[in-house]
Amino acid sequence: MRTEIFLIIMGMAAVTFFTRFASAVLFRQTGVPVWFGRWMKHVPTGILTALIIPALFLPKGYLDISIHNHYLLAGLVAIVATCLFRNAIITMGLSLIAMLSLRFLGV
Amino acid sequence: MEIIESNVPGTQVASEFWIGVRDSIPLMVGMIPFGITCGIMALTAGLTSGETILMSMCVFAGASQFIAITMLGAGVSGWGLIVVTTLLVNLRHLLMGASLAPYIIRLPVALQALLSFGMVDETYAITIDRIHKKGYSASYQLGANAMFYSAWILSTAVGVLLSGYILDPLAWGLDFAMPAIFLSMLIPRLVSPTALLVCGVAAVVAIIGMLYLPGKWYIIAACVAAVTVGGLMEEEAEHAN
Numbered sequence: 001m002r003t004e005i006f007l008i009i010m011g012m013a014a015v016t017f018f019t020r021f022a023s024a025v026l027f028r029q030t031g032v033p034v035w036f037g038r039w040m041k042h043v044p045t046g047i048l049t050a051l052i053i054p055a056l057f058l059p060k061g062y063l064d065i066s067i068h069n070h071y072l073l074a075g076l077v078a079i080v081a082t083c084l085f086r087n088a089i090i091t092m093g094l095s096l097i098a099m100l101s102l103r104f105l106g107v
Numbered sequence: 108m109e110i111i112e113s114n115v116p117g118t119q120v121a122s123e124f125w126i127g128v129r130d131s132i133p134l135m136v137g138m139i140p141f142g143i144t145c146g147i148m149a150l151t152a153g154l155t156s157g158e159t160i161l162m163s164m165c166v167f168a169g170a171s172q173f174i175a176i177t178m179l180g181a182g183v184s185g186w187g188l189i190v191v192t193t194l195l196v197n198l199r200h201l202l203m204g205a206s207l208a209p210y211i212i213r214l215p216v217a218l219q220a221l222l223s224f225g226m227v228d229e230t231y232a233i234t235i236d237r238i239h240k241k242g243y244s245a246s247y248q249l250g251a252n253a254m255f256y257s258a259w260i261l262s263t264a265v266g267v268l269l270s271g272y273i274l275d276p277l278a279w280g281l282d283f284a285m286p287a288i289f290l291s292m293l294i295p296r297l298v299s300p301t302a303l304l305v306c307g308v309a310a311v312v313a314i315i316g317m318l319y320l321p322g323k324w325y326i327i328a329a330c331v332a333a334v335t336v337g338g339l340m341e342e343e344a345e346h347a348n
Contacts, residue, residue, distance in 0.1 A: 001155065001157055001158060001161070002155075002158070004184060004186075005154065005158050005179075006158075006161075007186060008175065008179075008184075008186055008189050008190070009158065009161055009162045009165055009166065010165065011186055011189070011190035011193075012162070012165070012166045012168075012171065012172075012175060012189065012190060012193045013165035013166045014190075015190055015193050015194040015197065016166050016167070016168045016171065016193060016197050016200075017223070017224055018194075019194065019197040019198055019199075019200040019201055019204070020197070020200045020203075020204055020223040020224060020226045021204065021219070021220060021223035021224075022201060022204065023200075023201045023202070023203075023204030023205035023208055024204050024205075024207070024208045024211055024212065024219055024223055026205075027204075027205040027208050035342075038338055038341035038342065038345070039334060039337075039338035039341070041337065041341065042301070042302070042305045042333055042334050042336075042337030042338070043195070043198050043199055043330065043334055044199055044292075044296065045293065045296050045297070045302055045305045045306055045309070045333065045337070046305060046306075046309045046329060046330040046331075046332075046333030046334050046337070047170075047195065047196050047326070047330050048289050048292055048293040048296075049293060049305075049306045049309035049310050049313065049329065049333065050309050050312075050313040050325065050326045050329035050330055050333075051174065051177075051285075051286070051289055051326065052286045052289050052290055052293060053309070053310040053313045053314060054313050054314060054317040054325065055283075055285070055286040056286060057314055058314065058317050058318075061317075062318075063314065063318070071283060071286070074283050074287070075286060075287075075290065078286070078287045078290045078291070079290060079294065081291075082290055082291045082294045082295075083294065086291075086295065087291070088140075088288055088291040088292070089140055091287055091288070091290065091291040092140065092284055092287045092288055092291070095283060095287040095290075096283060096284060096287065099283045
């Protein structure tokens with residue numbers, strides 16, 4: 001076990017526990033302030049978008065909008081699959097099949 | 108509505124625990140592949156088996172583990188960057204914790220801490236559903252938490268074992284599993300004009316940030332920009348009403 005990785009894991013554990021336990025301590029008397037809820041509401045959307053978009057548009061570190069970008073094509077399959085089936089496993093399965101097919105066919 | 112558990116017999120507390128376990132099973136079908144993928148990705152990114160399983164045991168947070176593993180795999184090893192990103196990803200738990208606070212504050216502090224440790228998106232959803240139907244039960248919540256925690260660690264371990272048999276998953280494009288799963292989480296959120304705008308702003312800032320910012324700061328830049336736009340839109344809608 002590398003010390004550096006161990007410390008990262010412990011740091012992640014500490015902040016994750018903080019986010020799960022702090023509200024119970026903080027809001028036990030007052031309830032959640034309305035303004036806070038409004039601002040926090042969009043954090044998941046922002047984070048998810050920030051993780052997905054570069055992986056699709058810049059898989060090799062530069063902007064690649066072409067049919068040679070398999071990540072972008074498989075991403076489109078994932079979007080269609082999600083809209084049709086609303087199931088994470090089906091989305092993952094179909095887009096991975098698309099990805100493997102593109103690699104295999106050498107498009 | 109609420110069940111005060113100190114007043115109910117021990118056998119009932121035990122059965123509430125098992126009902127919590129049972130009610131968790133359908134949602135776990137969606138979680139186990141995440142755990143397996145997490146194990147495979149971690150080894151692909153260069154973590155050892157021990158480090159991977161320790162992370163699942165101590166952190167127990169799917170999305171932030173994926174992100175940390177992705178960052179480590181991309182050569183980012185800055186403690187602050189990974190820990191701050193984990194904090195940002197998990198900020199949503201503050202709100203879930205706040206909504207459960209009225210129910211758990213009467214419990215002993217050690218039990219509050221234990222229940223909070225196990226509060227992930229799925230166990231939160233199961234717990235509030237139970238509150239809605241029958242009232243709160245700490246044993247029930249503990250049962251759901253225990254089930255998800257065990258399954259998360261076991262599925263991570265399965266992924267670690269499988270990864271030896273998959274030759275270079277990255278060359279096959281299996282690293283695409285993560286954006287695919289995140290897409291299936293993101294799309295159902297895009298139901299309002301505000302959510303679409305937040306997503307659009309985050310997308311543009313993420314691309315620009317990826318091109319011009321060092322390391323993985325594009326994630327934080329995109330999220331801060333998105334939350335600012337979303338927050339201002341919400342404020343405006345509030346004033347208009």
